[in-house]
Amino acid sequence: MLKRRYKDTDEFVTVLGLGCMRFPVRNVDGKEEIDKEKAQEIVDYAMQSGINYYDTAYMYHDGKSEQFMGEALAKYPRDSYNIVTKLPIWLVDKKEDMQKVFDEQLKNLRVDYFDYYLLHALGRGNFDKCLDFGAYEFLSEMKEQGKIRKLGFSFHDTPEVLQEIVDTYEWDFAQLQINYLDWEMQDAKRQYEILEENDIPCIVMEPVRGGTLASPCEKANEIFLNARPDKSIASWAIRYVTSLPNVLVVLSGMSNMEQIKDNIDTMTNFEPLTEEDREIIDQAVEAYKAKDVVPCTACRYCMDCPVGVDIPEMFRIYNKYALNNDKKSYWETYSKTDESIRAHNCIACGQCVDPCPQHIDIPSKLEMINEIIKEIDEE
Numbered sequence: 001m002l003k004r005r006y007k008d009t010d011e012f013v014t015v016l017g018l019g020c021m022r023f024p025v026r027n028v029d030g031k032e033e034i035d036k037e038k039a040q041e042i043v044d045y046a047m048q049s050g051i052n053y054y055d056t057a058y059m060y061h062d063g064k065s066e067q068f069m070g071e072a073l074a075k076y077p078r079d080s081y082n083i084v085t086k087l088p089i090w091l092v093d094k095k096e097d098m099q100k101v102f103d104e105q106l107k108n109l110r111v112d113y114f115d116y117y118l119l120h121a122l123g124r125g126n127f128d129k130c131l132d133f134g135a136y137e138f139l140s141e142m143k144e145q146g147k148i149r150k151l152g153f154s155f156h157d158t159p160e161v162l163q164e165i166v167d168t169y170e171w172d173f174a175q176l177q178i179n180y181l182d183w184e185m186q187d188a189k190r191q192y193e194i195l196e197e198n199d200i201p202c203i204v205m206e207p208v209r210g211g212t213l214a215s216p217c218e219k220a221n222e223i224f225l226n227a228r229p230d231k232s233i234a235s236w237a238i239r240y241v242t243s244l245p246n247v248l249v250v251l252s253g254m255s256n257m258e259q260i261k262d263n264i265d266t267m268t269n270f271e272p273l274t275e276e277d278r279e280i281i282d283q284a285v286e287a288y289k290a291k292d293v294v295p296c297t298a299c300r301y302c303m304d305c306p307v308g309v310d311i312p313e314m315f316r317i318y319n320k321y322a323l324n325n326d327k328k329s330y331w332e333t334y335s336k337t338d339e340s341i342r343a344h345n346c347i348a349c350g351q352c353v354d355p356c357p358q359h360i361d362i363p364s365k366l367e368m369i370n371e372i373i374k375e376i377d378e379e
Helices: 036-048 065-072 096-109 124-133 135-144 159-168 188-197 209-214 218-227 233-242 257-268 275-289 311-324 327-335 362-378
Strands: 003-005 012-014 016-019 025-028 031-034 053-055 082-087 114-122 148-155 173-177 202-205 247-252
Touching (some): 012 016, 016 036, 016 257, 036 065, 036 257, 053 247, 082 096, 096 114, 114 135, 124 135, 135 148, 148 159, 159 188, 173 188, 188 202, 218 233, 218 275, 233 247, 233 275, 311 327, 311 362, 327 362
Parallel strands (some): 016 247, 053 082, 082 114, 114 148, 202 247
Antiparallel strands (some): 003 012
16 A cells, blocks of 8 residues: 655555545435445455544535444554544634533544644635634644644635635645646646645645546546556546655545445556556546536535425436437436436525536526426427
8 A cells, every 4th residue: 555754754644535425325215425334344444454544524525424433444453544524613702612522523533633734715704703803813722732743724715715725824734626637727736836835744635536527527437547557537537646755645436335445456456557547537637628517526515405405416418328328218307316416406605606616607507407408398
């Protein structure tokens, strides 16, 4: 298992980290809950394979991810894993709430300290609130008390905002959305360079873009499989970010045993990208860009919708149509969804727009989907 040293210390972390936002789920009384048996199997396999970095958050899986990870890791020695979680500043109404949330997280995860702790999803608005509430100062105090080993932040905004955050405080690490699509499409390249220039280790999230890069589109899939029929399409995305020298950990939200085994194989027998590999990825990116897809990663930060639209599900179904242009299949799949979650229910309130890390104009995209469905229905 590929490991990297944290700066010039004797601390090593596995480059592959388990993201805890996309565990397998099951339906319980009409509501999705973590399938603990299957999720525990994934965690156990990760531990047995040597993975020592586990990234969760207060809000993941409707607030149940931390509790599950506390249960799942309880049987392992504390020094055998790094536990990582985050402070959701948007849920803080007063300064005292930060201590309340922090203490609850310690209890949820059954630990006395966090190895890595982040201010969650910083952008212009959330960072301003952190400044107003003294969030960095509060977490620095927690660090002085030994309850945090390393303090960082996750980020979703422009390079200019990232530079301001980096210049305002001293950080042990930062977490960015980096993948071969967003390298240029969302200027992830410049964001990565800012961390590199400031000697801040980079944790990568969304390396496979919410699963999109496991099967970008038919043409891109052909390009990858023709080049390396012995490797999965997703492995190209994992190798892309792992080949960046300032990347410390690559997070992957592995939802089944097939995914974790494939990622472990990629990291155990790691092959850095060659120039020929980069040319192949460039070809696949061009093939993907030719499709009119919505850049949704299914993070569900946009949810819950006040009128019940399942925004990520609407985008998932639409993107499949955008990639294969099969109107019949699109109509059949869309028709099987509950009427209450469909795009036509959107009232364009805009509540979903600001939380979206991808800066998608969600109401307009839902309107587009509704119009396409109307056209198909009338044919």
